Amino acid sequence: MKTTPFWWEEAEPEHSERSFDNDSCGALIVGAGYTGLSAAITMAEAGISNVFVVDAMRIGEGASSRNGGQIGNAPKFDLAYASRKFGEKRAREIMDDYEQAMPFLLQRAATLTDPFDLNLTGSVVGLHSRRDMRKLQQIRDSLPAEKRADFELLDEADMRRVLNTGIYRGALVKHDQGGLHPAKYVRALANRARALGVRIFTGWRYMGADRDGGGHLVRLADASGQTAVIRADKVLLGANGYAGPELPWLRQRIIPMQSYMIATEPLPFARLEELIPLNRMAGDTKHILYYYRRSPDGTRMLFGGRARFRDSTEEESAQGLQRFMLHTFPSLKGVDITHSWLGNVCFAFDFVTHLGRMEDGVYYSSCCNGNGIAMATFMGHRAAEMVMGVPGHDRGVVNTHFPRLWFYNGSPWFLPMVGNWYRFLDRSARWFD
Numbered sequence: 001m002k003t004t005p006f007w008w009e010e011a012e013p014e015h016s017e018r019s020f021d022n023d024s025c026g027a028l029i030v031g032a033g034y035t036g037l038s039a040a041i042t043m044a045e046a047g048i049s050n051v052f053v054v055d056a057m058r059i060g061e062g063a064s065s066r067n068g069g070q071i072g073n074a075p076k077f078d079l080a081y082a083s084r085k086f087g088e089k090r091a092r093e094i095m096d097d098y099e100q101a102m103p104f105l106l107q108r109a110a111t112l113t114d115p116f117d118l119n120l121t122g123s124v125v126g127l128h129s130r131r132d133m134r135k136l137q138q139i140r141d142s143l144p145a146e147k148r149a150d151f152e153l154l155d156e157a158d159m160r161r162v163l164n165t166g167i168y169r170g171a172l173v174k175h176d177q178g179g180l181h182p183a184k185y186v187r188a189l190a191n192r193a194r195a196l197g198v199r200i201f202t203g204w205r206y207m208g209a210d211r212d213g214g215g216h217l218v219r220l221a222d223a224s225g226q227t228a229v230i231r232a233d234k235v236l237l238g239a240n241g242y243a244g245p246e247l248p249w250l251r252q253r254i255i256p257m258q259s260y261m262i263a264t265e266p267l268p269f270a271r272l273e274e275l276i277p278l279n280r281m282a283g284d285t286k287h288i289l290y291y292y293r294r295s296p297d298g299t300r301m302l303f304g305g306r307a308r309f310r311d312s313t314e315e316e317s318a319q320g321l322q323r324f325m326l327h328t329f330p331s332l333k334g335v336d337i338t339h340s341w342l343g344n345v346c347f348a349f350d351f352v353t354h355l356g357r358m359e360d361g362v363y364y365s366s367c368c369n370g371n372g373i374a375m376a377t378f379m380g381h382r383a384a385e386m387v388m389g390v391p392g393h394d395r396g397v398v399n400t401h402f403p404r405l406w407f408y409n410g411s412p413w414f415l416p417m418v419g420n421w422y423r424f425l426d427r428s429a430r431w432f433d
């Protein structure tokens with residue numbers, strides 16, 4: 001079993017430029033994932049010259065080349081929750097940001113020349129309890145008529161035509177969603193950015209920035225201890241779940257968490273078509289959710305989730321995920337696991353994505369809250385608008401209060417307790433169903 005992402009078989013992250021022949025730039029973006037690269041594309045398209053993207057690892061080596069490739073934009077909260085926190089006007093704009101993420105991704109995708117296995121056959125959400133069914137029925141009833149067709153609810157028996165498992169009470173089919181090859185997608189974004197003149201530097205860690213007139217002197221270091229200082233007019237952090245101790249302000253506000261995936265050996269196409277027809281993306285409504293799909297060619301099962309709520313190795317997580325997979329699809333007993341991998345997602349204490357500016361003038365876009373292909377692509381764009389001061393940028397998630405807990409320093413010691421609580425909630429949802 002390999003402990004690298006299945007996606008890297010076809011699109012392993014690559015290094016880019018190493019040496020700086022120019023020690024100043026218009027904008028320096030930290031992070032060559034969807035957020036940073038999307039921001040760079042928007043800036044370059046707007047005519048900002050000399051945009052630098054700097055990453056401590058290879059291009060896209062963070063979550064952007066490791067995720068499940070399921071494109072969705074559902075926030076982890078509703079309008080009532082957001083209204084209580086931010087007031088109704090801002091809350092509506094925040095919901096609108098989430099709503100716009102998927103159309104924006106498709107718009108951006110249309111400008112990319114490299115293929116990345118985009119598939120828009122829809123997604124299926126398995127409903128853990130009858131209560132979930134009732135909640136979703138209410139949501140469906142509140143949708144405008146033209147949106148209801150894309151939001152189909154199926155009972156337990158009908159569900160089998162879209163997801164052939166016996167573990168759910170029914171399913172929601174979202175016909176307007178789909179999936180992609182995450183590592184090919186991040187590579188396509190990088191190539192588009194480069195074609196627009198963006199320079200990408202890898203193997204350099206951002207260590208901080210000092211004010212320099214209207215700009216910043218950015219301190220960088222590589223793994224061998226070599227250092228560099230670059231003058232940048234603007235600085236944007238797109239570090240998400242890989243923000244380290246060098247970014248203390250962000251670390252106090254984010255909960256980085258590992259998420260895990262496995263891939264099976266190739267199987268006959270028809271065998272998996274029977275389990276997940278049409279190669280739709282799949283997930284469920286549990287607190288400790290499973291998310292799964294077939295490989296783009298339809299021959300492997302790719303299964304993900306949070307097998308544990310403490311850091312684990314790829315070998316440990318593979319055992320848990322295989323158990324979850326067999327619980328969902330018992331017919332996969334005896335099938336070999338060929339890949340097991342993990343990556344960091346990033347949560348905010350209020351489950352909202354946050355964009356803003358720190359006291360030192362450095363901008364940030366942070367917290368995909370586990371669901372960031374569409375959202376990070378769009379937030380990169382919104383962050384670029386914020387950095388460029390585009391009129392009207394201060395709406396939705398931009399400049400919302402980014403909460404922190406006074407006793408928290410970036411190390412989420414409480415996650416095992418949260419895991420136990422979620423396990424209890426998932427079990428009790430079935431006891432009282």
Ligand SMILES: Cc1cc2nc3c(=O)[nH]c(=O)nc-3n(C[C@H](O)[C@H](O)[C@H](O)COP(=O)(O)OP(=O)(O)OC[C@H]3O[C@@H](n4cnc5c(N)ncnc54)[C@H](O)[C@@H]3O)c2cc1C
Nearest residue numbers: 031033034035056062063064067068070206343368372373
């Ligand atoms: C296993 C897994 C499954 C997932 N499944 C899905 C899914 O199916 N659908 C979905 O929508 N989302 C999913 N996600 C979430 C999604 O992958 C992320 O939301 C998205 O990739 C975030 O992109 P990003 O550019 O913000 O962050 P990342 O891709 O994580 O990039 C951050 C980059 O910042 C760099 N960095 C950090 N600190 C520094 C520094 N100081 N100096 C230089 N560089 C630095 C890192 O090296 C990294 O490359 C999943 C995530 C994981 C891990």
